[in-house]
Amino acid sequence: MNWQQPIPREYTSLPTATVVERIAARKAQLGDQLVILGHHYQQDEVICFADVVGDSFQLPRDAAQQTAAEDVIFCGVHFMAESADILTADHQQVLLPDLGAGCSMADMAQLDDVQDAWVAIHNACRDQDNFKLVPITYMNSAANLKAFVGENGGAVCTSSNCEKILRWALGQKTSDASPATPDPSLKIIFFPDQHLGRNTAYAMGFPLESMVVWDYRHADGNGGLTDEQIRAATFILWKGHCSVHQLFRPEHVDQARAKYPGVKVIVHPECRWEVVQKADLSGSTDLIGKTIAAALAGSTWAVGTEVHMVNRLAKKHPDKHIMILSECQCLCTTMYRIDPPHLLWMLDNLAAGKVVNRIEVDSYTKYWARVSLQRMLDITAGIAVSEPPTPIPPKPSRNPLRVLANS
Numbered sequence: 001m002n003w004q005q006p007i008p009r010e011y012t013s014l015p016t017a018t019v020v021e022r023i024a025a026r027k028a029q030l031g032d033q034l035v036i037l038g039h040h041y042q043q044d045e046v047i048c049f050a051d052v053v054g055d056s057f058q059l060p061r062d063a064a065q066q067t068a069a070e071d072v073i074f075c076g077v078h079f080m081a082e083s084a085d086i087l088t089a090d091h092q093q094v095l096l097p098d099l100g101a102g103c104s105m106a107d108m109a110q111l112d113d114v115q116d117a118w119v120a121i122h123n124a125c126r127d128q129d130n131f132k133l134v135p136i137t138y139m140n141s142a143a144n145l146k147a148f149v150g151e152n153g154g155a156v157c158t159s160s161n162c163e164k165i166l167r168w169a170l171g172q173k174t175s176d177a178s179p180a181t182p183d184p185s186l187k188i189i190f191f192p193d194q195h196l197g198r199n200t201a202y203a204m205g206f207p208l209e210s211m212v213v214w215d216y217r218h219a220d221g222n223g224g225l226t227d228e229q230i231r232a233a234t235f236i237l238w239k240g241h242c243s244v245h246q247l248f249r250p251e252h253v254d255q256a257r258a259k260y261p262g263v264k265v266i267v268h269p270e271c272r273w274e275v276v277q278k279a280d281l282s283g284s285t286d287l288i289g290k291t292i293a294a295a296l297a298g299s300t301w302a303v304g305t306e307v308h309m310v311n312r313l314a315k316k317h318p319d320k321h322i323m324i325l326s327e328c329q330c331l332c333t334t335m336y337r338i339d340p341p342h343l344l345w346m347l348d349n350l351a352a353g354k355v356v357n358r359i360e361v362d363s364y365t366k367y368w369a370r371v372s373l374q375r376m377l378d379i380t381a382g383i384a385v386s387e388p389p390t391p392i393p394p395k396p397s398r399n400p401l402r403v404l405a406n407s
């Protein structure tokens, strides 16, 4: 849990025009020493100050390339700032304007719960010869979960490369692992978004029956599953979700089609399976943006993703009719906590030589998180997965990542 101290009242009581003017002046003063990153879901009043706009993986990579910038202000959420700290150089520091800007999905996969599940699944499968469990985590997860995955032989994925990463994981024991020939002794545990895992595996041809959901809140300590269910599954999906994308429901697709004949429906794969099945297309924020940019003038699009991104797409492409799939408030409320007053407060502090809200990942967690991210990059590039670099940093006395080898 991160606590944000209230910022001084002078910032919240300033007229908007003054805040905007002062942010612009501070940015100019700090020059190349500073880079401001803005996620696609960020509000317009903040995104207008971003030097780079992108998704949760593009932005940390971009920050790492801008080595002249010692101060990286991440206008996103906590796990994104952690990723930036993992990927940037030692002389760069990553700051989050409001520590309360977390991600409900990332928070659903706490390391203790993950470690307990890991042990329980191994226990359930202890009689399976050469049992292997491959952990895969979505980019939208805490640094310590990425590190757990790295230390236990798995990889990170994004919504763009998830299929490639799952294919790599399925090929860990046999080169022809497929929906037709599943290997019962090989399983994938997918964190933290059940929907991305389910939608991707289904699109690869795996039936829903090959997937079970691990409910980390279930009192039985077995994710609400029997040992038989665990043993029969190929995919164990963590019971996490995005509180924004889960708001889209199948009836919203029906309503859009009834109201706008010929409408194309495009949704993010964090939406429920039932929504993705009814949509015309599903893909990452990057794919959504590119698809709409390439669409014919005059075409109509109902888009199932965060409202700020949809509104910006509509503004950017006035020749097309673009709307959000549902009229519900599909807003990332945690990211919305980052507002111009917090940004100005942070910039004023930087200009005064004071660093506030620095996000720092410890060196051991950073090492293993980098391993899981590097595996993702290698797999996506189609090259052999590199070995973890040496030397491995010493474990802290209280190791935050318990290593639990495949039995």
Ligand code: SF4
Binding pocket: 041, 077, 102, 103, 104, 105, 106, 140, 242, 243, 244, 245, 306, 332, 333, 334, 335
């Ligand atoms: S949109 Fe969903 S997954 Fe993305 S930061 Fe917000 S809560 Fe997390």
